[in-house]
Amino acid sequence: MNRFEYRRPDSAQQAIAQLRANPEAKPIAGGQSLLPAMKLGLAAPAALIDLARVRELRGITAQADGLRIGAMTTHAEVAAAPEVRRSLPALARLADGIGDPAVRNRGTLGGSLANNDPAADYPAAVLALAATIETDRRTIAADDFFRGLYETALEPDELIVAVRFPPADKAGWAKFEQPASRFALVGVFVARRGDAVRVAVTGAAACVFRAPALEAALAREWSPRACDSVTIAADGLNGDLHASAEYRAHLVRVLAKRAVESAG
Numbered sequence: 040m041n042r043f044e045y046r047r048p049d050s051a052q053q054a055i056a057q058l059r060a061n062p063e064a065k066p067i068a069g070g071q072s073l074l075p076a077m078k079l080g081l082a083a084p085a086a087l088i089d090l091a092r093v094r095e096l097r098g099i100t101a102q103a104d105g106l107r108i109g110a111m112t113t114h115a116e117v118a119a120a121p122e123v124r125r126s127l128p129a130l131a132r133l134a135d136g137i138g139d140p141a142v143r144n145r146g147t148l149g150g151s152l153a154n155n156d157p158a159a160d161y162p163a164a165v166l167a168l169a170a171t172i173e174t175d176r177r178t179i180a181a182d183d184f185f186r187g188l189y190e191t192a193l194e195p196d197e198l199i200v201a202v203r204f205p206p207a208d209k210a211g212w213a214k215f216e217q218p219a220s221r222f223a224l225v226g227v228f229v230a231r232r233g234d235a236v237r238v239a240v241t242g243a244a245a246c247v248f249r250a251p252a253l254e255a256a257l258a259r260e261w262s263p264r265a266c267d268s269v270t271i272a273a274d275g276l277n278g279d280l281h282a283s284a285e286y287r288a289h290l291v292r293v294l295a296k297r298a299v300e301s302a303g
Contacts, residue, residue: 041077044086051095051200055175057088058196064088066198068111068150071142096149096200099123105205110149110198114138117148127168129210129228129302133160136214138221149199152184155191155246157277158222160214162247167228167239168210171203178203188245207232209261211302213294214242217281224282227294229253229302231261238295243276243287253295263296 046064048054058064063085067073076082090096096111101122108117117123118135137143137151137160151161152172165172165181172179175198184192193199207230214226223242227250230237238253256265271288278284 041083043084045089046086047089047092049092051093051175051198054088054090054093055196055198057086058198061086062195066090066153068147068153069113069142069145070150071138071146072150072154072156101126105203107201107203108148109201110152111147112149114143114146114148114151115140118143126206127204127210129212129230129298130164130168130204132301133164133212133214133228136160136216136221148202152202153191153193153199155185155189156222157188157245157247158217158224158226158242159247160212160223160226160241163223163226163228163239163241164212165202165204165239166247166249167230167237168204168207169230169232169237170205172199173201173203174199182249185247190246205232209302211298211300213297213301215290215294225287225290225294227291227298229257229295229298231257231302234258236261240291243291245277250291250295253292257295257299261299263300266292266296266299269295 046057065084066088097109099120100107114134114137118131123131151159170181172184179192209231212228214223225243226241228239236254236257238250241247252269256269271291273284273288276284276287
């Protein structure tokens, strides 16, 4: 591992100033993705800006327009929060199924989104629920945030502050996981608000994506059987030693049905 500076700011303002002062610096939240990448030589930041002491980036607040979850809120905190279990139980179930207890107690919502691993769970929920990502300088709609493989709309010195999740009439989540890592071979999150339906898929491609054919079918009929009429193309999907592109395409439809069923 290369040598690097280590900074531990006490406020978001200090963290942002330190990021802007050093273009080669990286913020670190739970470290569940960045530290392994550094050990493998895939990342070599000149400085780490540790956000652990920045209390203003933590916490879950129920508001009139939905939930606001701080970027440094851990997966375990999201899973256990009464506000999340009450208003978005599918999001609580998703958080409770990430990794193992050690990962859930260290990993954070903001860190997961900023990293945008193609098999991460949170991006599917954020995209399907049409959440809004708040940063230190702007708000970014979920549809505009995820750009590609480990790529987001964030600028190098931009910091996620919180995520706002609007309410949903129905929401469900289903995942087929890789047994060792518990990352998603495929995960599908469905959400309905009024007549509008959004379906987001993770693990199947280089980046989380929406499934318009499933959205249209479920908008016509909100039931698991509505997914049976939809064909998911394997073109552009991931194929590896764990699953072929064709198998992942099959899983998208199967998991969409399960997600709708879990949503009621």
